[in-house]
Amino acid sequence: LVECFRFFEYILLYKDGVMFQIEQVTKLCSKIALTEPWDPYDIPANSTYEDQYYIGGPGDQIMVQEWSDRKPARKSESWVGVYTVKDCYPVQETYTKNSSVTTSTRFFDLQLGIADPSVFTPPSTCQAAQMRRMDDVC
Template identity: 90%
Template sequence: MHDDDLRHRLNSSSSDWFFEYILLYKDAVMFQIEQVTKLCSKIALTEPWDPYDIPANSTYEDQYYIGGPGDEVMVQEWSDRKPARKLESWVGVYTVKDCYPVQETYTKNYSVTTSTRFFDIHLGIADPSVFTPPSTCQTAQLTRMKDEC
């Protein structure tokens, strides 16, 4: 696994806030950066790295095209559903060619769902400095800033 495989950068916005998140899995830390004030929170990462692949014990669900006539991509849908269970906690959609992730959805406790859509995927990282926290994070608060929608 490469160093770049253990980094993740996210953006989140609500009506009042715009946050950038830098997740450094090797260091088990996440930086939450408010984009207007540049305030920074440093938060322990407790979840393991998600390689965005199809786990070996997954269940094949379906294969279909997304897009329109002449501009379509064939994808497969996989889940962690087992034959004896009706519900799954993870569903992933991946392209048949090259297995690029399209969407992953996680459900926890029947009340929290996280859905991630992937687009504009490029192999490699052109500018690794995007994973360097800004200088304001050197004195980061140790609590998460409010980021509710």
């Protein structure tokens, strides 16, 4: 028995409140409503400073700061972000939604601006997309 999995590209258009799910082989497309607001990947104004340290090795280090949404009355946090001290580039963000859902995002090869804005244009197969999520398994 050989399992079959499908792979998807996702285009998230927060202003329109929609995410396009594009199957990579057939290019079939579906739409899914976005329910969460855009995350600007910044340090929110009410964040708690946690630590400052270097990442990397000898002679090749970058100083970063760690921030969270931890409040003094709470023992844990639902968000932790690590950012470079110089220019405040995101390095890693971790969100814990509940005891079984945690999302960790790592950032690399960052560039200022968007070199090709067409990456946010859904393909023509998405024009007639239905509001449903496609399954991962064939």
